[in-house]
Amino acid sequence: MKNKFTSRLCVFMCFILILSTFAACSVKQKVTDTTTVPTIPNNEWAPGIDTYVPVAITDVELVQLVSEALGDEASGFNGDLSTLTPEQLEKVENLAADKGLVVEKDENNNTVIKKEDVPATNITPEQYTQIMNQVSVKDPNNISPSEYVEISKVAATNNMVVVTKPGSSQVAIVKPVSTTRPAPTNINPNPVNPINPTPGTEKKTNPIVLNTTKKTTSIYVPQTPAYVASMGTTRAAVAGLEGDWTATAGTSSGCTYWDTEVTADGGTVAVGFTYEYIDGSIKNYTSAIISKYSEKGKLQWTKIIGGTATTTDKDNPQPREAKTTFENVTVLSDGSIIAVGETRAEDLAPANEYKCLQTVEGLVVKFNSKGDIVWTKLYGGSRGDILHSVHSTPDGGFVIGGKSESSDADLKDLGTKTIKAFIFKCDANGNIQWRQALSGSKHNTVEDLEVNPSGEVFANIATYSGDGEFASIPGTANTKRTTVVAKFSPTGNVLWKNAYYDSGVTNLYAMEIAHDGGVVIAGNYSLSANGNREGTTFEGMNNGGTPGTMDGAIIKINSNGTTGWITPIVGFEHDFVTGIVAIPGGYAVSGYTKSTNRDFNVTNVGDFDGFVYTLSTMGKLKSIYGFGGSMTDNPRGICSDGKVLYVCGSTNSSDGVYSNGSVKSNGEIPVCFISRYKVG
Numbered sequence: 001m002k003n004k005f006t007s008r009l010c011v012f013m014c015f016i017l018i019l020s021t022f023a024a025c026s027v028k029q030k031v032t033d034t035t036t037v038p039t040i041p042n043n044e045w046a047p048g049i050d051t052y053v054p055v056a057i058t059d060v061e062l063v064q065l066v067s068e069a070l071g072d073e074a075s076g077f078n079g080d081l082s083t084l085t086p087e088q089l090e091k092v093e094n095l096a097a098d099k100g101l102v103v104e105k106d107e108n109n110n111t112v113i114k115k116e117d118v119p120a121t122n123i124t125p126e127q128y129t130q131i132m133n134q135v136s137v138k139d140p141n142n143i144s145p146s147e148y149v150e151i152s153k154v155a156a157t158n159n160m161v162v163v164t165k166p167g168s169s170q171v172a173i174v175k176p177v178s179t180t181r182p183a184p185t186n187i188n189p190n191p192v193n194p195i196n197p198t199p200g201t202e203k204k205t206n207p208i209v210l211n212t213t214k215k216t217t218s219i220y221v222p223q224t225p226a227y228v229a230s231m232g233t234t235r236a237a238v239a240g241l242e243g244d245w246t247a248t249a250g251t252s253s254g255c256t257y258w259d260t261e262v263t264a265d266g267g268t269v270a271v272g273f274t275y276e277y278i279d280g281s282i283k284n285y286t287s288a289i290i291s292k293y294s295e296k297g298k299l300q301w302t303k304i305i306g307g308t309a310t311t312t313d314k315d316n317p318q319p320r321e322a323k324t325t326f327e328n329v330t331v332l333s334d335g336s337i338i339a340v341g342e343t344r345a346e347d348l349a350p351a352n353e354y355k356c357l358q359t360v361e362g363l364v365v366k367f368n369s370k371g372d373i374v375w376t377k378l379y380g381g382s383r384g385d386i387l388h389s390v391h392s393t394p395d396g397g398f399v400i401g402g403k404s405e406s407s408d409a410d411l412k413d414l415g416t417k418t419i420k421a422f423i424f425k426c427d428a429n430g431n432i433q434w435r436q437a438l439s440g441s442k443h444n445t446v447e448d449l450e451v452n453p454s455g456e457v458f459a460n461i462a463t464y465s466g467d468g469e470f471a472s473i474p475g476t477a478n479t480k481r482t483t484v485v486a487k488f489s490p491t492g493n494v495l496w497k498n499a500y501y502d503s504g505v506t507n508l509y510a511m512e513i514a515h516d517g518g519v520v521i522a523g524n525y526s527l528s529a530n531g532n533r534e535g536t537t538f539e540g541m542n543n544g545g546t547p548g549t550m551d552g553a554i555i556k557i558n559s560n561g562t563t564g565w566i567t568p569i570v571g572f573e574h575d576f577v578t579g580i581v582a583i584p585g586g587y588a589v590s591g592y593t594k595s596t597n598r599d600f601n602v603t604n605v606g607d608f609d610g611f612v613y614t615l616s617t618m619g620k621l622k623s624i625y626g627f628g629g630s631m632t633d634n635p636r637g638i639c640s641d642g643k644v645l646y647v648c649g650s651t652n653s654s655d656g657v658y659s660n661g662s663v664k665s666n667g668e669i670p671v672c673f674i675s676r677y678k679v680g
Contacts, residue, residue: 062113069095081111131155150620242678243627244644245297248651248661250671251304255289256650257672259328259637264335264369266295268639268646270674271326271339274304288326288363290339292371293674295644299662301371307345309358324348324363328448330392332428336374337367338398340387349376355409356380362387362402364430377430381406389460391449397427399457401446404437415439417468421446421461425492434492438484440465447509450519455490458519460511475499475536483508485521485557496561502538503528508553512580512587515617518559522580522589524550525568537566544570544598552577552591556619567619571595576608579638581645583679586616590638590647592628602626606653610635612645612677625677629653631667640679648674 066084067074069092081089089111093103102114132140135150143151249255257272274287287306294300309322322345329339343363346354355361355378362379364387379385379400387402401423404411414420414437421444422437438444442464450458461484463470470476473484476499483506486497500506500521508523527533527543543549552575556564569575573594580589592608593600602611602624609628612635615621627633631652638647651673654664658673665671 065096065099065101065113066092081113243625243657244676244678246657246661246673246675247293247297247299248658248663248671248673249289249291249299249302250663250665250669252669253286254650254665254669255672256634256670257289257291257636257648257674258326260639260646260648260674261329261331261337262639262641262646263292263331263337266641266644267293267300268674268676269293269329269331269337270637270646270648270672271329271341272636272648272650272672273325273327273341275670286323288324288339288341288343288365289672290326290329290337290365290367290371291672291674295676297674297676303367303371303373305348305365307343307348309344309346322346323360326363326365327387328389330390330398332392332398333394333396334428335369336428337369338390338392339365339367340390340400340402342386342402343378349378353378355385355406356382360384360386362400362404364390364400366430375430379410379424379432380404381409381411383407385411386445389446389449391451391457393425393451393457394453394455395427397425397433399423399425399449399451401449401459403443403445410435411437415469417441417465419444419465421459421463423449423457423459423488423492425457436488436492436494438463438469438486438497440468440470443481444470448511450511450513452513452517454517456495457488457490457492458511458513459486459488460484460509460521461486462507462509473497473499475501477501481505481507483521483523485511485519487559487561498557498561500537500555502536503533504548506537506553508555510578510580510589512582514556514564515582516559518564519557520554520580520582520587521557522552522554522577524576525553526550537563538568541566541568544575544595545572550574550576552589554580554587554589554615554619565619567615567621569599569613569621571598571600575600578634578636578649579647581638581640583614583640583645584642586614586622588612588614588638588640588645588679590635590649592634592649600624600626604628605656606630607632609633610647610649612638612647627657627675629656629658631665632670634670643679645677645679646674647677648672 062079063077066077070088073088081092084092093111096103096113104112104114106112131151131154134154135147137143137147251274254275255272257270260268260270263269269290269292271288271290274289276286287304289302289304291302292300306324307322322343324343324345325341326339327341329337331337341363342360344360346357353376359382362385364377364379366374368374379387381404383405385402385404385406387400389401390398392398404420404422405418410432411420411422414422414435417439418441420437420439422435423446424435425433427433438461440463444461444463444465446459447462448460463476463482463484464480466476470484476482476484480501483500484497485500487495489495500508502525504526506525508521510522512520514520525538526548527538528547533539544551552569554567558564569577571593575591575593575595577589577591580587590612592610594604594608596602596604599621600611606628609626610633612625613621614623629651633651633653635647635649637649638645650670651658652665652667652670654667657675658664661673663671
């Protein structure tokens with residue numbers, strides 16, 4: 001298994017190294033022509049000639065080597081051997097020699113670690129043709145990045161390696177010469193996807209994060225041209241998931257689950273809020289709701305938290321039901337649960353927790369695994385404060401983020417402008433350990449937070465501001481909603497911040513740690529009919545319908561802030577991506593749509609129907625699972641433990657997948673739902 005993993009890693013790193021070759025190529029549209037490709041792309045790549053494939057040690061392999069040699073001393077190693085002490089370097093060199101690697105000195109007397117050249121021979125013309133046809137390559141003399149990735153997958157499955165002709169986009173496929181296991185002579189017509197092997201056989205490893213940023217000051221990382229997936233085309237609706245169960249819950253006034261998280265026992269916890277439903281429409285949010293389900297779909301416990309507040313109307317000072325919501329949830333390492341949101345209640349927490357009565361405050365409630373409240377805390381100042389996001393940290397604590405208009409109390413000395421997107425790092429008891437904020441004169445809020453195994457924090461920020469701390473970020477504007485992603489060190493220093501924008505609005509509010517230690521963000525974008533789009537995030541892309549239609553998009557962001565790939569998910573109608581989660585071999589996104597064409601070739605049985613879409617690690621759309629009823633369905637949150645995934649939201653349907661729910665909507669008032677799927 002280790003040898004297979006290493007070979008695939010080398011293929012992947014080879015792809016990264018040649019991306020610059022393809023950067024100037026135009027976006028390659030999906031090809032439907034199935035004409036057989038020529039056998040040999042170029043005479044210089046004639047088969048049957050023994051050759052040698054030089055394989056240099058990759059950055060990832062170098063970090064692994066240094067980590068193994070130095071242990072805890074390797075913390076913070078950024079891939080530069082010259083930063084090590086002579087004693088540390090000697091340990092690394094000795095281990096490299098023990099592993100059979102070549103240790104050399106370059107012209108500047110710096111240590112260079114290499115692999116021995118691997119003897120190899122080109123495959124036969126028939127094998128080459130089989131692989132090219134299997135990947136549906138149109139022009140072997142001009143291989144696109146997406147085709148290169150697919151070719152590499154098939155080659156790796158058959159113990160082969162893809163190499164490129166220097167200075168071109170042509171490829172050759174060779175098989176390493178081995179005295180212990182010869183390369184296969186026949187191409188497997190149904191190879192196992194090397195990135196997504198048979199479930200249950202995956203090699204579980206912790207992602208390695210290359211800390212390439214040494215500065216702790218705020219910087220903008222210029223965006224390089226990224227590979228953009230081809231626009232949506234009609235595709236078969238392939239069920240990549242197996243539906244397990246769907247449960248519903250609700251109140252007489254309606255409710256929705258907004259977020260869900262897998263619990264230590266394999267079940268899930270979902271959070272959201274109930275409504276004040278008057279004259280056929282939602283007038284206000286009233287109470288927060290949190291529910292715990294077993295892995296079999298049994299509701300184990302639920303809590304509704306509202307509280308009361310006094311009215312500001314002097315003629316009617318009677319206590320009234322306060323607005324209280326939960327918007328995000330996380331599970332700490334000890335199994336306890338942290339739910340965050342907002343409240344106007346004046347009786348939910350101890351008196352000393354309130355920064356200012358009669359204003360909205362950020363709400364954090366800690367529950368034990370049985371649903372008992374451990375403590376309730378409020379965060380903010382003398383003006384409005386809201387919490388939208390929370391995520392556990394490796395030290396047993398958590399980070400929270402949201403929006404504040406306060407400049408005192410918890411928000412004192414943060415930001416130069418009035419409206420702040422803020423982040424607090426807290427210990428397990430809710431004590432603030434560090435604070436950060438990006439402020440501007442218009443709406444700014446932290447929509448989502450993610451933390452990698454090294455404790456680095458990624459914040460997904462929605463902004464309309466182009467001043468304050470946003471002024472240094474190209475792409476922010478005062479009139480359009482823009483997504484900004486910022487990365488912080490484990491101690492709260494800003495490492496980088498980037499904007500993702502176009503002529504319309506970008507609302508990429510969902511985020512997940514990528515398999516390589518970066519992040520993927522997901523949500524929606526729209527384009528205005530006019531406007532200068534050159535140099536924008538979505539340059540070269542269009543809406544699926546008319547300009548202004550909302551379409552889905554997923555963007556991979558590398559650990560150093562550069563863009564890896566962009567994948568749109570589009571149909572002719574409005575399409576909304578609401579959540580993203582990592583699964584073996586890629587990612588899954590949740591959402592809802594009215595479309596039944598292009599990337600949504602599924603049957604729509606109501607107004608908006610739900611979907612789960614799976615993608616490869618390189619952003620290729622793989623399969624869609626559509627679900628819903630005859631009325632409006634709104635999936636919101638998604639989570640996974642790698643074996644199953646849960647999707648939560650609200651529905652006005654009482655048929656379809658919701659027909660067996662214990663609580664059913666009357667078609668007018670929505671109810672909560674939680675669904676479980678087995679990852680195929």
